[in-house]
Amino acid sequence: MNIEADTTTRPETDRLNEERLLETIRHARLPLCITDPTLPDNPIVFANAAFCALTGYPIEEVVGRNCRFLQGRDTSEASIDRIRQIITSGEVDTVEILNYRKDGTSFVNALQIGPIMGEDGTPVLFFGSQLDTSSRREGERQARELADRELGHRLRNIVNVMSVMIRMSAREAEDVQTLARIVDGRLKTLSEAHFRTIGDSSESAARLRELLRPILDAYAPRGDAQFAFEGDDPQVPADLISALTLTVHELATNSVKHGALGAHAGRVALEVWADDGLRLCWTERGGPEVVAPERRSGSGIIRSLVAGVGGTLELDWQREGLVARLAFPADR
DSSP states (O other): OOTTOOOTTSOHHHHHHHHHHHHHHHHOSSOEEEEOTTSTTOOEEEEOHHHHHHHOOOGGGTTTSOGGGGOOTTOOHHHHHHHHHHHHHTOOEEEEEEEEOTTSOEEEEEEEEEEEEOTTSSEEEEEEEOOBOHHHHHHHHHHHHHHHHHHHHHHHHHHHHHHHHHHHHHHHOSSHHHHHHHHHHHHHHHHHHHHHHTSOTTOOOEEHHHHHHHHHHHHOTTGGGTEEEEEOOOEEOGGGHHHHHHHHHHHHHHHHHHSGGGSTTOEEEEEEEOSSSEEEEEEEESSSOOOOOSOOHHHHHHHHHHHHTTOEEEEEEETTEEEEEEEEOTTO
């Protein structure tokens, strides 16, 4: 059956309806093609302009060919088998398949296939709609890669942080029993901070100090003598929780290893403003003289996380101590 076949023997209403349908499909923005299973090899008998734009093939190189011409070297057999199953069963379903354009570039195609039934209940045509999901899949891949890097980086830091905490705790303890009690309490707090900051970003909004206090209690061995909140205590929107807690976690980790929180006289102030969006300033003083690090894997990770929710992070490696400025605009 050819979709452009002569329809003069059909009722005038049917002919007009078919013409309107074809015109609608022809100008649809969604790529569409129609195949005819009554012809040898189920060839394409119609494709709209959006299909040609997506694949790069002109209409004269599309009509008369089976859709498999879009397959290529890395197209999986599983997706091909699934297409065969859908066509054989006569169901309507969607399968993701790697297809190739005329210029050789690939794209992930969310292909929806379904039959158009004749009066006797058998398929006389099949439609296929295509949706390029490559950018979404690439975004998912990058997000997974970033999460893996962030987790691996944090896990590598845990042993270093524990070592510093135990060493500083030993300065305060007069005997082994006291040391064990101090270390046990701090390691438990550290554990809670880690689990909280690995949490789900779908959490509801929380007060900033309530959110960050467990992290800072874990990393400031001398408590309030080493750390102080200043300024506002706003509600943190749920979509900012992960980026904010992971950033403060990274700053605290670095401070314990290289900065003020690793020194007995060191001190950190965290100023917060919530007048236009959310702004924070982390200032370290009283630690060792600061030298900007050559490797910045940790800062690169948190910059990406912050940028992902519309924020900015500035790190100012002053000799007296690191100053970090974090901002999330209200209209992000």
